Amino acid sequence: MEVIREAPLLRYLRWAKKFVKFFILSLLCLSFAILLLILYLRSQPLPETFVKQTTTIYASNGEVLDTMHRGENRILVPIQEISPALIDATIAIEDRSFREHYGFDWKRLAMAAYIDVINMDMRQGASTITQQLARNLYLTLDKTWDRKIKEALLSIQLELNYSKNEILEMYMNQIYYGHSAYGAQAAAQTYFGKNAKDLSLAESTMLAGIPKGPTYYSPFNDFERAKSRQKLILDSMERDGMISSKQADQAFAEPIKLKERTNENLAEQAPYFRDYIASLVKNKYGIDEELFIHGGLKIHTTLDPVMQKKAEEIVASVLPKDSPNLQAALIAMDPDTGYIKAMVGGRDYKTSQYNRVLGKRQPGSSFKPIMYLSALQNGYTPLTLMKSEPTVFTYDQNKQYIPSNFGGRYAHAMINMREAIKTSDNIYAVKTIDFLGPQKVVDEAKSLGITSNLQAVPSLALGTSPVSPLELNAAYAAIVNKGEAVKPIAITSIEDNQGNILVEEKPEKTRVADPVASALLVNMMQSVFERGGTGFRVANEINRPVAGKTGSTDYDAWLSGFTPQLVSTVWVGYDKNQKVDDVKEGYLSKKIWAQFMEAALKGQPPALFDMPAGIVSVYIDAQSGKLATEHCPTPQLFYFASGTEPQEYCTDHLPENEAPTPLKPPDSSTFWQRMGSWWKPSD
Structure with a gap:
């Protein structure tokens, strides 16, 4: 039987046909698999990712104050x-x-x-x-x-x-x-x-x-x-x-001009303020660390970079280089808005990052205006008289308190509230708190913005309960605001990286004190810078109306004060219980304050402390405390809440059989008002 063999060509064609079918089928399967893969990948969400972006902190004028990125500076555009x-x-x-x-x-x-x-x-x-x-x-x-x-x-x-x-x-x-x-x-x-x-x-x-x-x-x-x-x-x-x-x-x-490299370290401007901003962002507004550093936030602040630079320069120049441990703190606010304009928390941020603007120290006599505001709302007038002499006070039935005036100096005579503020008489102050009751002063302080724990004891009148410069500054802002408290604001808004507003702060004023009493206190606080006042030593460095109060303890030196445009507080002292030399070192708080206020307001005309309705001005005879006549040798201008001014005329200096002729109070054309009318900013 003959076997018919298949021709090689036919076998090759059959094999080729099968290969083509297999190839096409494989290609179809591969295409189908790729299609399935593409459909699968298309349906799957991409992994979540957090693109780190640089958070930018801006000063009030829009300048970049700082960028937060911790090594990954990124700004999405x-x-x-x-x-x-x-x-x-x-x-x-x-x-x-x-x-x-x-x-x-x-x-x-x-x-x-x-x-x-x-x-x-x-x-x-x-x-x-x-x-x-x-x-x-x-x-x-x-x-x-x-x-x-x-x-x-x-x-x-x-x-x-x-x-x-x-x-x-x-x-x-x-x-x-x-x-x-x-x-x-x-x-x-x-x-x-x-x-x-x-x-x-x-x-x-x-x-x-x-x-x-x-x-x-x-x-x-x-x-x-x-x-x-x-x-x-x-x-x-x-x-x-x-x-x-x-x-x-x-x-x-083309020539390439590279940006000059700056030393991005602790020497940057306003380091204490930047730390304060970071604290607010995380602790007050609840923004976590990762979002703050890498969230691409835009943080708009109230800081005035010009004022801040002047504050830093003045603190650095006034503090003596041969006392490297002597520290200072400075805080300045716009009393109308509460916007923080400058903050210096110490003399050298590289050495110490502790912000003394937030630290609590005994304010000494700089606390007294808070008490006197309470007194003016509870029966006192600027002419209320008390005797300045060594006095023993008894409280809580059997406890004794024996304050003394600085240097053991007493008038040994009746003095009024204006004189007590001017000379910082401690006996007058403690007699005042004894009349009011310490708790009433505590309540007044709380309403003005003091949040620290205050002890309701007679020594509170002399500032024995520690407060921070920021708190005291807020209280003084309420005084110059005619009794309207305003919360300190450092951040006006925070935006996320999409421009959404996360935080927005606006000025908030709250009536906490009588406007007439507040204005009367402001007027009396101007006497601190008059001859014989505790701030007179730096009065020649200030070319505008100012009011304030000094304060000192064995370990602290303060000056807190204001103009209508700016309120600032300066503290000088040591961190570790080292006494301050009141003559040499204590004076520095006054010098820093005066130089800063003048420098910060350079270019702005002098502004007057205006009086609200309900206040009358009269001349008083200094000795009798009665309305002065043209024959009184030393008349003084006093302001009173309408109806509380003296009604009797001084007759001690009248010629025989002559009726008293009252002195007329000055018109509105005072020296500072006249100066403001022709003032022009310097070049």
């Missing part, structure tokens, strides 16, 4: 706010096929894979912009196959979920440019001191070269190396038709 030249330069050097591929550059990938296989490692990179973005957003920089697979899948997801411009925008805001600058905006500000949208072609090509090696190609570190990298990028842009040869040559020849 839309792609429209990035120079097209920088975008083109980045594409030319990082991923010239970016606009055409779907996340992978297959030619570069194949070459990289071949080299990796030959070398049996991962040393060759072929990452596209999309792959780099996926790695930076979601992955580590480990060179493993597992990471590369994840990177590939995430790149596909990015391409499926975002347009090319959206991917490019994310990439340009994510990439690291060295010197803690992440993203094009932070980099442009770091290297050139300008916004990313304003970069020239020359600046753009230099910046685009840095991410390849942020330290190696930084123009700060090696300018010539950065120029060499810039030339490579310009050539790449010319090759791809992005620029002409002439443009490339001009850009390379």
Whole structure:
């Protein structure tokens, strides 16, 4: 029987037919698998990511006071706010096929894979912009196959979920440019001191070269190396038709002006204020540390950078260099709004970060105006008389308190409230609190803004309960505001990175004291800077109406006071129970206060303390306490709540059989009002 053998050609054709079917089927299966993978990846959300952005703190005039980033300075901007030249330069050097591929550059990938296989490692990179973005957003920089697979899948997801411009925008805001600058905006500000949208072609090509090696190609570190990298990028842009040869040559020849590098350390302006802002953000407004540092917040503050600089300079110049442990604190506010304008928490932030504006110390006699405000609302007038002499006070049935005047000096005569404030008479003060009852003074202090615990004892009149400069300053603001308390404000608003308002603070005034009593107290506090007053020593340094009160203890020296535009408090002393020399060191609080107030208000005309309705002014004979006549030798102008002024005329100096002729109070054309009418700001 004959066996018919199949021709080789037929067998080959049959095998080829089966192979084609298998190939088509495999291709269909692969396509189907790819389709399923794409559909699956398209349906899956990308991993959550928190892009760290720089939080910016602004002064009241819009200047940047500080940036918070802890080594990752990033300011997100839309792609429209990035120079097209920088975008083109980045594409030319990082991923010239970016606009055409779907996340992978297959030619570069194949070459990289071949080299990796030959070398049996991962040393060759072929990452596209999309792959780099996926790695930076979601992955580590480990060179493993597992990471590369994840990177590939995430790149596909990015391409499926975002347009090319959206991917490019994310990439340009994510990439690291060295010197803690992440993203094009932070980099442009770091290297050139300008916004990313304003970069020239020359600046753009230099910046685009840095991410390849942020330290190696930084123009700060090696300018010539950065120029060499810039030339490579310009050539790449010319090759791809992005620029002409002439443009490339001009850009390379253009002088590059780098931003002067500042020493970003503890010596920055207003360090104590910046710490105070951080505390408020986290503790008062409940914003967590991560969002505060990396959330891209915009924090608008009340700080006046001009006043702040003057405050820091004056504290540094007045405190003696041969007493390095002597400290100072200064706080200044706008009494109308409560806006904090300046804050100095110590003489050297690098040495000590403790903010003494918030620390609590005994205010001494600078607490007395709070008590006198209470007295004026409870029957006292500026002419209320008490005898200044050594006195023993008994309280709580059998307890004794024996205050004394500074230096053992007593008038040994009847003095009025104005004289008591002017000379800081302690006996008058303790007699006043004895009349009122200490608890009434505690309640008055609380209503004015004192939050510290106060002991309701006779010595409270002399400021024995510790308070902070910030608290005392707020209380003085209520006094100059004619009895309206205003809360201290350091932050006006906080915006998130989308521009949404998270926090907004507006001035809030609350009526806490009688306006007439407050105005009378302000008038009497002006006497502190008159001859014989405790602040007279620095009166010649102030060229405008001011009012205030000094205070001293063995360990503290204070001066708190105001004009209608500004209220400030200065404390001087030591941190560790070292006594203050009242003559040499105690005087420094007055000097700092006077110099600061004059410097801070330079350029503003002198302002008067106006009197509200319900106040009358009359001349008083100093000896009799009655209405002065034209024959009284030493008449003094006093202000009273209408109806509380004396009604009897002094007859001690009248000629025989002559009727008293009262002295008329001055008209409104006082020295300061006349001065304000012609005042012009100095150059």
